[in-house]
Amino acid sequence: MKERKVINLNVNGKSYELLLNKDVFPHHTLAYTLRETLNLTGTKVGCDHGACGACTVLIDGEPILSCLTLTIECDGKTITTIEGLGNPEKGELHPLQESFINHTAFQCGFCTPGIIMSLKALLDRKEAPTEEEIKEALSGHFCRCISHYHVLHAVSDVIKRRVT
Amino acid sequence: MAKKYRFIGQPTPRKDALSIVTGKAIYINDVKLPNMLIGKVLRSPYPHAIIKEIKVEKAKSLPGVKAVLTYKDVPDWKMGLPPHLRVLDQKVRFVGDAVSLVAAETEEIAQEALDLIEVEYEILPAVFDAEEAIKEGAPQLYDEFPNNILPLGNPWFGSPEAPEGLKELRLGDVEKGFSEADVVVEGTFYYENIANPLPPEPPGAIAYWEDPETVHVWLSSQGFYMDKISLYYIMQRKYNVIVHACQCGGSYGSKGTILPIAIYAIVLAKAAGQPVKLCYTKEEHLTSFTIRLGTRLKGKVGMKKDGTVTAISGNWLVNTGYYSAVTQGQVAVGLGEVQLVIRCENWDLRPKVICTNRDNSSWIRGFGGQELKSVLLPLLYMAMAKLDIDPVEFFKKNVIKNGQGYYWRDGRWWISRVVDFTKTIDKGAEVFGWKEKWKGWLKPTVVNGPKRRGVGVGVHSNADIGEDDAEAFVRIDPDHRVTLYVAVPEQGGGQRSNLCKFVAEVLQIPLENVFLSPPDSDTNPYEFGLVGSRGTYAIGSAVIEAAEDAKRKLFERASKKLGVLPERLETSDGIIYVKDDPKRQITWRRAMGPTYTIWGYGHYEPDYSLCNFMISFVEVEVDTETGKVDLIRVVNATDAGQIIDPLCLENQLNGCLGSAGIDTAIFEETVLDPKIGRILTTNLIDYKWRSFLDLPEIKNVILETPFSSHRFGAVGVGEIATSPGPPAVLMAISNAIGKWINAYPASPWVILEALGKRKEA
Numbered sequence: 001m002k003e004r005k006v007i008n009l010n011v012n013g014k015s016y017e018l019l020l021n022k023d024v025f026p027h028h029t030l031a032y033t034l035r036e037t038l039n040l041t042g043t044k045v046g047c048d049h050g051a052c053g054a055c056t057v058l059i060d061g062e063p064i065l066s067c068l069t070l071t072i073e074c075d076g077k078t079i080t081t082i083e084g085l086g087n088p089e090k091g092e093l094h095p096l097q098e099s100f101i102n103h104t105a106f107q108c109g110f111c112t113p114g115i116i117m118s119l120k121a122l123l124d125r126k127e128a129p130t131e132e133e134i135k136e137a138l139s140g141h142f143c144r145c146i147s148h149y150h151v152l153h154a155v156s157d158v159i160k161r162r163v164t
Numbered sequence: 165m166a167k168k169y170r171f172i173g174q175p176t177p178r179k180d181a182l183s184i185v186t187g188k189a190i191y192i193n194d195v196k197l198p199n200m201l202i203g204k205v206l207r208s209p210y211p212h213a214i215i216k217e218i219k220v221e222k223a224k225s226l227p228g229v230k231a232v233l234t235y236k237d238v239p240d241w242k243m244g245l246p247p248h249l250r251v252l253d254q255k256v257r258f259v260g261d262a263v264s265l266v267a268a269e270t271e272e273i274a275q276e277a278l279d280l281i282e283v284e285y286e287i288l289p290a291v292f293d294a295e296e297a298i299k300e301g302a303p304q305l306y307d308e309f310p311n312n313i314l315p316l317g318n319p320w321f322g323s324p325e326a327p328e329g330l331k332e333l334r335l336g337d338v339e340k341g342f343s344e345a346d347v348v349v350e351g352t353f354y355y356e357n358i359a360n361p362l363p364p365e366p367p368g369a370i371a372y373w374e375d376p377e378t379v380h381v382w383l384s385s386q387g388f389y390m391d392k393i394s395l396y397y398i399m400q401r402k403y404n405v406i407v408h409a410c411q412c413g414g415s416y417g418s419k420g421t422i423l424p425i426a427i428y429a430i431v432l433a434k435a436a437g438q439p440v441k442l443c444y445t446k447e448e449h450l451t452s453f454t455i456r457l458g459t460r461l462k463g464k465v466g467m468k469k470d471g472t473v474t475a476i477s478g479n480w481l482v483n484t485g486y487y488s489a490v491t492q493g494q495v496a497v498g499l500g501e502v503q504l505v506i507r508c509e510n511w512d513l514r515p516k517v518i519c520t521n522r523d524n525s526s527w528i529r530g531f532g533g534q535e536l537k538s539v540l541l542p543l544l545y546m547a548m549a550k551l552d553i554d555p556v557e558f559f560k561k562n563v564i565k566n567g568q569g570y571y572w573r574d575g576r577w578w579i580s581r582v583v584d585f586t587k588t589i590d591k592g593a594e595v596f597g598w599k600e601k602w603k604g605w606l607k608p609t610v611v612n613g614p615k616r617r618g619v620g621v622g623v624h625s626n627a628d629i630g631e632d633d634a635e636a637f638v639r640i641d642p643d644h645r646v647t648l649y650v651a652v653p654e655q656g657g658g659q660r661s662n663l664c665k666f667v668a669e670v671l672q673i674p675l676e677n678v679f680l681s682p683p684d685s686d687t688n689p690y691e692f693g694l695v696g697s698r699g700t701y702a703i704g705s706a707v708i709e710a711a712e713d714a715k716r717k718l719f720e721r722a723s724k725k726l727g728v729l730p731e732r733l734e735t736s737d738g739i740i741y742v743k744d745d746p747k748r749q750i751t752w753r754r755a756m757g758p759t760y761t762i763w764g765y766g767h768y769e770p771d772y773s774l775c776n777f778m779i780s781f782v783e784v785e786v787d788t789e790t791g792k793v794d795l796i797r798v799v800n801a802t803d804a805g806q807i808i809d810p811l812c813l814e815n816q817l818n819g820c821l822g823s824a825g826i827d828t829a830i831f832e833e834t835v836l837d838p839k840i841g842r843i844l845t846t847n848l849i850d851y852k853w854r855s856f857l858d859l860p861e862i863k864n865v866i867l868e869t870p871f872s873s874h875r876f877g878a879v880g881v882g883e884i885a886t887s888p889g890p891p892a893v894l895m896a897i898s899n900a901i902g903k904w905i906n907a908y909p910a911s912p913w914v915i916l917e918a919l920g921k922r923k924e925a
Contacts, residue, residue, distance in 0.1 A: 027272075041194035042187015044413070046364045047446040051848035054364055082187035097185040101177045104811035107656030107819070109184035110191060110364040110413030138856040142848060144364055144414050145656050146818040148856055150811065 007075045011038060012084025024071045031055045031066035034081060042082035042113050046142060053141035056114035057081045063121040063137075082113035085120065095158045096120060105154035107145030115141050119155055128159050171665040171675055172876050175811045179661040179680065180411065180654055189411040192368040192384040193443045200370070201230050203432045203442030204274040206264040206281050207452060208256035211290035211521040211841030212303055215254050215263065215283060222280040223266065228273035231435035232281070233265040238431050241398050243423055245318060248306055249487040251427055256285075257305050257486040258521050259842045260452035262424075267432040267440045290521035290841050294458060294483040297520045305486065305519045314484070314517040318493035318573075326575020330496040333503070333513040333571065338466075341475025341510030345466030349547040353539035354907040355459040355890070356483070357833035359824035360450060360851060361528045365413020367422055367453055368443030371429035378404040379433070381426050386415050387693015389651035392685035394423055395430070409683040412655035416823035416886075417528040419655075420695065421454040421489045450851055451843045454526040455834050456824050457494060458483030461539035463513075467547040471558045475510040478543075480536060482517045485524040491517050494532030496573040497628065501533030502540055503570035504580075504625035504775050507562045521841055523834075529823055531696065533626060534887035538828075541622060541891035542906060545898075549605035555895070556593050556602070559623050560586045564775055572627055572772040580627075583803055583869040585777040589623075592801025595865050596781035606902045614789040617796065618900025622892030623779045624884045628696030630771035634706035635689035638667055638714040640762040642753040644738030646673055646714075649681040650707055651691035652699070657882050658812035659699040663707045665808060669876070670711035672736040689765075697776055697880030700808060701871075706768035708875045714764025721762070722755035774871065776881045778802040780820060780888035784830075786900040788919060791912030793830050793897060794860075795821075800885065801865035806878035810866075816882035817864040821854055825886025829893035829908050 007018040016038065018024045023037055031048075034040045034057065043066055046054035050068040057066045058080040085094040096116050099105070106112040115138060122129055122137040129137070134155050143151070183189040220232040238251040252262055264281050268274035291297045297312040305312055317328025342348050370382040385391050388409040395405045412419060425442055433440040444453060463478030484491040495515045502513075528534075548558055563585045564570070572578050593599070601609045601619045610617040637649035648667050654660045664678040681687050691703065719730035722740040726733070726748055734743045741749035756762060781799040786792070800817050807813055820826050831852045835844040845851040870877025890908060897910045903918040916922045 035194075040187075041190070044191070044365070045193070046366070047848045049446065049847055052364060052446075082185075085186070088186070093182075093185070100185045101181040104175070104178055104181065104658065104809075104815060106181075106184055107658070107815050108363065108365070108412060108414040109180070109189055109656070112184050113187045116185065135856040135859070141856065142364055142853060144362055144416070144822045144853070145815065146820070146822045146854075147815055148859055149818050149862065150815055152856075 007072060009074055010078045011040065012081060026070070026072055028071045029067050030057070030069040030071050030074055033071040034066060040081050040083050044110055044113055046110065053118065054111050054114045056117045058117055058121055061121060061124060063118045082116060085116065094120065095161065099154040099158045103150050103154040103157065105147060105150040107147050111141055111143045115151060123158065128163050169669055169876065170672065171668045173807050175809060176665065176675055178658050179664060191365055191413045192370065192382060192410045195370055195382050195410060197370065197372055197439040200439040200441055201267040201269060201436055202271045202274050203265060203267045203429055203440045204278055205262050205428065206266065206278045208259060208261040208263050210256065210285055210287050211259050212288040213256050213285040214288065215256065216286050217284040218264065219282040220264065223277040226273060226277050226280060228269040229266065229277045230438060231267040231432050232277065233431060233435055241400060241427065243398055243427065244487045245490050245492055246315060248308060249424065251431060258523055260523060261486065265428050265432050267436045292520050292522050292836060292838050292841055294460060294481045294518040294520060297518050298516065305521065309519060312519040314488050314492065314519060316492050316495065316515065316517065318490065318496060321493055321496055321573045323574040323576050330499055330571055330573050330575045332515060333499040333511045336510035338475040338477045338510045338512045342466040345474040346469045347547055347550045348464065348466045349543060349550065350464045351543050351546060351906060352460065352462045353542050355535055355538040357828055357908050358455040358458050358525060359828040359832040360455050360834055361416040361418045361823045362851065363414025363416060363418060366444040366446055366449040367419055367425055368441065369422060369426040369429040370439060370441045371426065371433040372439035373433055378406065379430055380406045380408060381430065382408045382410055383422055383426060384412050384419055385409050385422055385653055386412065386419050386655055386695060387691070388653055388683060389685045389688065389691045390693045391422065391426065395426060398423065398427060407685040409653035412653050415655045417531060417695070418454050421524065421526040446848060447846050450846050452523060454524050456528050457491060457525040457532065457535045459535040459539055463540060463543045465543050465547050467551060469551050471553050471561045473506055473508040473562065476508050477512040480513060480515040482515055483520055483525060484517055485520060485522045487519065487524055488517060489524065489526040491525065493573065494527055498532030498536035500570060500572045501626055502536055504564045504627060505559065505562060505623045506544065507568065522836055523843060529883055530887045533624065534890070537624060537887065538890045538908065542894055545895055546904065552605070554602065555621050556589060556598055559621070559779065560589050563589065563623065563777065564625060574772065578627065578772045580775055581773045581873065582775050583871060585803065588777060588801045588803045588867050589779050591867060592779045592781055592799055592865050595863055596799040598781060601783065606899055608900045609783065615785055615787050616900040617783060617785045618896040618898070619781065619783050620892040620894065620896030620899060621779065621781050622888035622890070624887035625775050625777045626697060626884050627772045627775045629698055629701040629776050629879045630774045631696055631698050631702060632692035632770050634691050634703045634768040636706040636710040636766045637689060638710040638764040640714050640718060640752065642756045642758050642760060644673060644752050645677050645679065646671060647679045647681055648707060649688045650703065651685060651688040652694055652703060653683050655694060657699065657816055658809055659694055662808045662812060663704060666704055666708050667711045670708060671715055673738060697883040700878050700880035701774065701874055702768050704878065705874065706766040709766030710764040712764065713766060714762050717762045717764060718752065718755060722750055725750055725755055774879065776802070776879050776884060778881060778884050778888050780892050782889065782892045782896050784893060784896040784900060786897055786915060788901060791915035793910060793915065795826065795830060795893070797861045798826070799863045799865060802881045803867040803869050804879060804881050805871040805874060806868055806876050807866060808878055813866065814864055817885045818862055820885040820889050823886055826889030826893055827854055829890040829910060831909050831911060833909050
């Protein structure tokens with residue numbers, strides 16, 4: 001039987017045909033493919049075993065841990081990374097990105113892309129999530145500088161602007 | 165009221181904010197160089213062993229492998245204090261010690277090569293406990309350190325009076341002091357949970373040899389100029405080292421211990437003739453990088469009824485693990501810091517720095533002082549309890565006052581120049597509601613069935629805000645653009661942006677017009693590094709002086725064209741005008757001419773007479789049936805002199821919880837199996853951390869009493885945020901359950917034991 005040779009990914013609106021056993025090997029994680037093959041290094045790898053949330057990206061709108069997802073599982077999927085938020089070509093930011101800037105909702109910034117991706121998924125799903133829902137959505141994100149409080153301010157600001 | 169400035173004190177977006185939120189900020193593992201190889205480390209499975217034989221032929225012959233190094237192949241360079249840590253050694257000293265280094269075309273090949281290296285070990289007995297390690301007959305880690313005791317002192321900190329700096333704290337006559345006390349208390353306290361500061365980004369380095377003499381190193385670093393100097397000395401002053409700093413994905417001090425990783429990359433790149441990247445995995449980060457000092461204090465304290473401390477004596481055992489990076493320096497700072505919050509005329513505090521067969525303990529936010537105070541304050545609390553002294557009143561009495569003296573890390577006696585910190589204590593106590601919540605020692609604030617609440621308080625002060633030399637350049641370009649040259653990386657505190665605010669304020673130019681030079685060691689002048697809380701005062705003063713110098717030169721040039729003395733000039737938004745005749749003006753561009761740059765230079769000389777201060781009040785709830793502790797509320801109070809950026813400062817103070825801070829009193833610990841010497845908390849599930857679901861209420865009270873010797877009255881306070889909390893939490897738990905706790909963390913197990921419920925559990 002002939003092996004399937006191509007993995008099709010749509011990443012941030014761009015289509016990629018990745019050849020199996022050339023561009024993508026069966027053991028490559030999505031985080032690895034994004035960072036090393038597609039040079040999208042905005043997705044961070046913190047623990048590489050699914051416990052810190054830094055590598056969170058969206059697959060078909062759902063937040064997933066890209067370090068625990070094999071690229072070969074993603075054939076035909078639509079993936080959004082931090083680089084795909086807002087309208088990068090026009091230089092427009094997503095409201096979350098703007099709010100994170102205005103609230104300095106980060107310190108070292110390493111966990112920030114993952115946190116923003118989880119929040120984007122939450123806000124796409126729900127118009128005005130409660131603080132408890134926001135905390136639940138972020139409960140898997142390891143932030144060691146303790147920027148949690150500013151992150152919560154930044155999100156609530158986005159929600160406030162939405163509902164008023 | 166603090167004076168209002170155009171930029172200083174205003175919340176402004178960080179200079180790197182856009183790159184962070186768009187994923188464009190470049191961290192060490194994002195850097196790729198042409199032909200770059202991946203480096204990996206083969207690690208010892210034994211805590212103590214001799215490598216009898218090591219065979220690397222199979223690994224070397226694997227296609228894609230470009231270098232395999234063992235102790236036989238590496239230069240005889242040494243790291244640590246005093247220099248004792250070899251690049252690779254025939255002896256391994258902890259589970260995780262480097263046995264061999266590999267560079268290969270891919271990570272997979274490098275990993276496979278590690279598996280092909282054959283090592284035969286002669287296993288030696290190992291020792292993990294500091295007290296056991298100094299006993300006669302204990303396993304010896306280094307021939308040069310009998311009984312595993314390292315010499316005290318740190319030449320970097322030395323002064324003409326004390327070339328190796330402060331080694332112990334001896335002052336007055338402790339026996340006399342004890343005889344004058346109303347109460348004398350003795351006890352042993354343990355801050356030995358060897359917590360990991362655990363920045364989200366694992367440490368890493370890249371090395372590239374430009375020619376046989378010049379090596380470029382990319383680092384996730386806190387102080388890249390000092391890294392350059394340190395690497396230069398480690399490499400026996402034979403090579404030109406150029407260090408490039410990446411965006412630092414968290415450090416909290418720990419990445420000051422990056423040098424061994426940099427050296428691994430350097431020797432691999434040299435051997436392979438190609439650039440090598442070596443980034444640790446999170447498991448390596450948790451087991452083979454750096455953790456807090458293990459600290460044990462057998463202490464004695466004498467106190468009078470009025471809260472006067474008459475004498476303190478004790479043996480401070482410091483477990484530094486398999487080597488000391490700068491532990492003796494941490495000891496010196498710790499000994500200095502305790503005097504800033506405990507005024508006592510009679511001290512006899514003797515430290516011992518001890519090597520054991522576990523991962524390295526090194527510098528972490530709190531730098532020795534957090535460790536010492538976390539074991540010393542609980543002893544003082546017991547004395548206060550016997551005399552029924554309110555700890556808040558005790559700290560007001562004992563916090564350093566202007567004009568009081570102390571020994572600092574350089575072994576010299578300094579006279580403090582500080583603002584009145586009792587105001588900070590009062591304000592913090594008021595916001596926390598201390599008077600309402602404090603019910604006396606070992607008494608809960610609230611009892612609700614099995615749940616009991618208690619309150620606690622801790623303090624910290626550091627005279628490091630003016631430490632070490634700093635230099636900066638400020639370049640003015642004709643088009644109203646200014647570039648700041650300073651060897652400061654961005655590790656999260658926003659210091660790079662904040663230094664730009666100083667420049668903008670001095671030159672009255674929009675912040676958008678102020679740029680930063682590339683963060684590398686050879687573009688920028690000397691700078692010690694972003695350590696302690698020295699960013700605002702020490703580094704800031706050099707930057708301000710550089711901006712003032714540039715402004716002076718700009719005005720000299722303008723004065724000739726305007727025909728007035730420079731003293732009569734002022735500038736705003738790129739226009740220079742005559743102060744008493746503002747219509748007479750000239751643009752920077754016209755004053756300078758289009759093909760000219762102006763350079764200002766600033767140098768800051770160290771001054772250890774300035775101290776910062778922070779007090780943390782905590783309220784905890786203890787479930788006396790399960791032993792679980794919930795942190796309910798934290799109030800931190802400090803005096804920043806002048807806030808530079810309220811959002812950045814608030815962030816830093818909220819950091820009191822993480823990075824091996826307050827939570828080291830509740831649940832954070834690196835668990836080491838004492839039978840086999842292995843760290844068991846090797847991932848981010850087993851190593852416990854606080855999530856978004858467990859946030860206590862935090863209130864930061866920030867006073868702004870100007871420090872007169874800073875141009876804008878400001879001092880740094882960021883580093884100390886983690887330090888007052890751990891003993892405060894221990895006190896709060898003791899008060900909640902009515903029993904003293906003498907070890908960290910106060911895990912459910914410890915609490916149930918204190919309550920006599922361990923068997924029931």
